[in-house]
Amino acid sequence: MRKTVKKNIKRYKFFFILLVVSFALMVYDFKLGMDSFRLTGVNMLEMLSILPPVFILLGLLDVWVDKALMIKLTGKGSGIKGAVIAFLLGSLAAGPLYAAFPIAGVMLKKESKFSNVIIFIGAWSTTKVPMLMFEASSMGLKFMLLRFLLNLPVIVLIALITEKALSEDEKQVIYENAEKMN
């Protein structure tokens, strides 16, 4: 029991530090501190509104899509098709980039090809469909399309470069870590 408490204090250490910083900000300037808490609250509500489906999908993905299927769809030897599937999975998502990491973790655990997981992360970060629509309405269609077209090769390039830059051993460590975490 005491051990879990200790472990949790360690896990939430950074959060507590930030909490102290926020209170310090409030002492320094009450309005500024309150603003910071209010923003945290607004963001938390926003996050909580989008995270339940993200994590439920993650659970369903883990239980229903077994390793063999994931390898067939996005694993080594899935070629262009695998890259396209990873791209679409990321683009059709919702939520901030950091919500993509746990799902990427499940993909790694099911032995998706490394570069495809990075493509998934890239698509999640830049080519999410609702964000594109929002971008077009606020910055104009031309701006959005230009950025979208430039980012397509960028997503692939980043995936190819990271895939090449990491040794097989380093990738192995990442896959083993994903196995342990899930």
Next chain:
Amino acid sequence: MTFTLTFYAVTASLLAISFFRDREKTKAALLKSWRSFENILPQFLSVLMLIGIMLTLLSPETISLLLGKDSGWYGVASASVIGSVTLIPGFIAFPLASALHKSGAGYTQIAAFISTLMMVGVITIPMEIKFFGRKNAVLRNSLAFIFAVTDAVIIGAVLE
């Protein structure tokens, strides 16, 4: 908003299908969802607090001042750095970008801000390292930064 609702509807349907096909598996899936969430919760909470603090100190007015009219290369540099270290949700970032544009900021600065905001996450790097290891996380973010700035320069050249 419509998209979020659609996302919920799709998830709910899949969950229902899963439940009718196999209750035990569905239970396992939901347990798994909860565990993954709890696993990453400390980082989530820290990120949210950090955004709150940073957005307070870097108000939209401050950002406008840094990226506004005639900010030139200095503006592109600050846009890229601000985009990299902040985590502003899209529903705030795009109206802000549009306001910046109306107040005279160039397409290059705005594109640099938006692209780094989306692709580079300095604040979330601890989370990324947790899943991908230090080397890959740092490499992916550095590459994203370089490409985002390159993108911005091209966009500026085409649109201006």
